[in-house]
Amino acid sequence: MGSHLGNAGTFLISALFGAYILAVMLRFLFQWVHADFSNPISQFIYKITNPPLMPLRRFIPSYRGIDFAAIVLLLVLQNIEFLVIGLLPSQPMPSFPGLIPWALATLLGLWINIYIFGILILAIVSWINPTAYNPVIGLLSQLTNPVMRPIRRLIPPMSGLDLSPMFALLALTFVKLAFVDYLIYLFKNLAFPNAKYLF
Numbered sequence: 001m002g003s004h005l006g007n008a009g010t011f012l013i014s015a016l017f018g019a020y021i022l023a024v025m026l027r028f029l030f031q032w033v034h035a036d037f038s039n040p041i042s043q044f045i046y047k048i049t050n051p052p053l054m055p056l057r058r059f060i061p062s063y064r065g066i067d068f069a070a071i072v073l074l075l076v077l078q079n080i081e082f083l084v085i086g087l088l089p090s091q092p093m094p095s096f097p098g099l100i101p102w103a104l105a106t107l108l109g110l111w112i113n114i115y116i117f118g119i120l121i122l123a124i125v126s127w128i129n130p131t132a133y134n135p136v137i138g139l140l141s142q143l144t145n146p147v148m149r150p151i152r153r154l155i156p157p158m159s160g161l162d163l164s165p166m167f168a169l170l171a172l173t174f175v176k177l178a179f180v181d182y183l184i185y186l187f188k189n190l191a192f193p194n195a196k197y198l199f
Helices: 002-032 040-057 068-086 096-128 135-154 164-191
Strands: none
Touching (some): 002 068, 002 096, 040 068, 040 135, 096 135, 096 164, 135 164
């Protein structure tokens, strides 16, 4: 019974924290790429992330367009998620030495996943309905441009066919599987040196 409650609690906590961490990560990336602030999606993201970020900015200012307050908030939220899950029945409590590196690697994995899914969605939309536009597509275009622009220079469209999204997806997926997932596994085991099983 304890393990079932622990698994259900882990799912619920991961879903709640994951949704808000995703919102903060998107806000960080929107600011980094100077995405359209008037877009209703970005306005919603800004509105729900302002309460914790505005007080943090009094002590942690941005520098050269990088929102360090958002980075700190992401790390704090990710670590709190891990610690709260560790309090659940049948779940081990993580140790401090591996906690912060594990959080960093997990956030890096989220960052790559955002770009993988963003590029994939744009590629599918461009194949199905190239003239389609909505607030989500507009934001995804702005978000993925810093990654896609250099790839498009190396792999320009051929006969009207743009293969750059495929190469971008292959490169990002390779980096995630070969390096980021390994770092997550490594630091997760550092956080749970004596655990027989991990959530």
